[in-house]
Amino acid sequence: MKKKETKKFKLNIVFGVLNGITSALQSFWLILYVKANLGSEAFGYISVVNSIVSTLLVISSAVASMGTRYILVNIGKNNNREAKKYFNSELIAMIVSGVTISVIGIIITFNLNAFMNIGSDFYGEVQVLFMMTIFSFSLQLLSSPFSASFFHTNELYLTYVMYTLDYVSRVVVTIILFSNKFFVLWSAAVASDFVYLCILLFYLYYSYQKLPGLSIDFSYFDFSHLFDLLKSGIWIAISSAGNMLLSSLNIYFSNILCGVLITGVYAAIMQFNIISVMILTVLVNSLFPKMIRLYSGDKTAQLYNYTIYSMSLTALALSIISGGIIVYGNDFMGFWMGNDFRGYGVLIFLTVVHLPLTLPSQVLNQSFSIMNKVRIPAIATIFSGILNLAMAVYFAKTLGMGIYGIAISSFLVQILRDIVFYPIYFSNITSVYSYKLMIPLISGLLGMLGTVFIAKVIHTLIFPSSLILFGIDIVITGSLSFTVILLIGKKYGVYND
Structure with a gap:
């Protein structure tokens, strides 16, 4: 048994590193490609949009992370009924969150100038990018309750394969669009939207196969369990908000305090x-x-x-x-x-x-x-x-x-x-x-x-x-x-x- 777990650990590390290398390569390539075709400041817009959307979803992401914790701890203690309650309570929370964030996203989309500096040439494209990014992040949230199955089996390498496909698709779609003179900021975002939809379907299938006890059954929804998730999740959300103020939102600060051009440089260095x-x-x-x-x-x-x-x-x-x-x-x-x-x-x-x-x-x-x-x-x-x-x-x-x-x-x-x-x-x-x-x-x-x-x-x-x-x-x-x-x-x- 120990050898099997050691093998899985090594597979997780190897595929995780390969996924990370692919992520870094596509990111470095994408910045260079976008810069060559759209200008140095263009990638700065992508980074700022990601920062804003991450901030909007901070509470939902926190509840999702704590949901995995509650599910796995209860499975570890053989409290399968409790695990199922947390699973379905988290799933409903993610559905409600996705709808709510989408509505807020639409409102922000039509008022982007109030949140960031945008040149008139890119305003429409940044609006489209913002909505596509909202959709992508929402799909990730919907997938989160089912991710517990991968931690339970310690087969995280399967998720890394899916994420690697996402990074590759960003490159392929961007090349196809740009090669056909369709120069848009949201080329990578539309690729991610499609891949994350496929990831959600894969997560559903895998969770059903490995943890059939965590089936979707909204009769197991329980307000006390949702409250547990929210009570812990809010503190995780506060922590995540603090982390954003410490790191990822530095690009946003740069956009507001230092201007568009240096934000592009800083986004590249980051x-x-x-x-x-x-x-x-x-x-x-x-x-x-x-x-x-x-x-x-x-x-x-x-x-x-x-x-x-x-x-x-x-x-x-x-x-x-x-x-x-x-x-x-x-x-x-x-x-x-x-x-x-x-x-x-x-x-x-x-x-x-x-x-x-x-x-x-x-x-x-x-x-x-x-x-x-x-x-x-x-x-x-x-x-x-x-x-x-x-x-x-x-x-x-x-x-x-x-x-x-x-x-x-x-x-x-x-x-x-x-x-x-x-x-x-x-x-x-x-x-x-x-x-x-x-x-x-x-x-x-x-x-x-x-x-x-x-x-x-x-x-x-x-x-x-x-x-x-x-x-x-x-x-x-x-x-x-x-x-x-x-x-x-x-x-x-x-x-x-």
């Missing part, structure tokens, strides 16, 4: 974060089933240690990504977007240097959700988000730092929340106070410093004056950094859970 978030998401999702089992079995000490292990693993993986971007990010921007986009090395540094230190805290956040201890972290996160907004305005406008002020604000506030507050709170709710919580931070810092050192040496020995040499540098740096970190991690038992 794509570097996709790689780190991809690694984080794959690892956290792959580790989630075991965390649920440990919690369902009342094994708090084991859950504590497994959380530390998960954070350390995540920090080491992210340290290689961030270290490489710090050294090679400016070169990549030149090859990718053109020489006009070079010279933003400081902005790249501020955007990625904290990721191996702060993103592993999302493993802690996952533990908070599993233990249903989400209120205090949510309050801290929304406070952090508001602080980030205030500091961004102060740095960008009052001090005249522009886009750098926005990046510095996000950097400082995330350090305060993720490195200081989250670990203290985690120790408090588990009643375990140990130096081990410093291991992920130290691992991320040393891993990043080591990667930067290796990358600097390789960069000097093989200067990336061409795209081929750049690729060679990346392969050598990545291979050496991974090997060194793997050996050191094994020696000091970082990978022992």
Whole structure:
């Protein structure tokens, strides 16, 4: 049984990474393709629309995430009737939410100028993009109750295959439309709408096959169970809103505070974060089933240690990504977007240097959700988000730092929340106070410093004056950094859970 679970874990990691690589490649390609055909500011509109829609759906997404938690915990405790009640209560909540958000989306669509800066040439296309994005996100919400089946079987790699098809379809549809002189902002969005409709149908089929006990039966809808979801979900929503104020809405702040052109540049640089978030998401999702089992079995000490292990693993993986971007990010921007986009090395540094230190805290956040201890972290996160907004305005406008002020604000506030507050709170709710919580931070810092050192040496020995040499540098740096970190991690038992 253990070998079978280990195989599934490896499949989840492999397909998750492949999905992430595909996502990053299509995103980098799409930005370049859109820029070449529609101008530098065009992709900024896409990023801002995604930020606004994500904000609109924050409560629904939070309820969906907690629904998965309640379903899996009750299945783990063999409370199948309770799991079915949570499943159907969540499904009805998602249907109502989808309809409500669609109505709100229509209202916003006809008043977009009140929410963002849009050039007159793109106004109609941004309206269409906004509605298509609303539809895509709504389909994701409808799929969420059925996603519990994939976590239950630990076969997340199947979902990664579906998401990979989405990324490929975005590229294919965009090429087809643009090749036929149909230059539109919403080319990728229409592809996603179709694929997510197919994903919803697949989720329905898979859930019926693997967890037939979670059949759609609205007679199991229960207001008390819906209240449980809403009670926890609202705090998750508040936390998500804070996270948006800390990260994704920085692009929106840039659009309002700094103008359209620099927002396009900043949106392009922020794509570097996709790689780190991809690694984080794959690892956290792959580790989630075991965390649920440990919690369902009342094994708090084991859950504590497994959380530390998960954070350390995540920090080491992210340290290689961030270290490489710090050294090679400016070169990549030149090859990718053109020489006009070079010279933003400081902005790249501020955007990625904290990721191996702060993103592993999302493993802690996952533990908070599993233990249903989400209120205090949510309050801290929304406070952090508001602080980030205030500091961004102060740095960008009052001090005249522009886009750098926005990046510095996000950097400082995330350090305060993720490195200081989250670990203290985690120790408090588990009643375990140990130096081990410093291991992920130290691992991320040393891993990043080591990667930067290796990358600097390789960069000097093989200067990336061409795209081929750049690729060679990346392969050598990545291979050496991974090997060194793997050996050191094994020696000091970082990978022992």
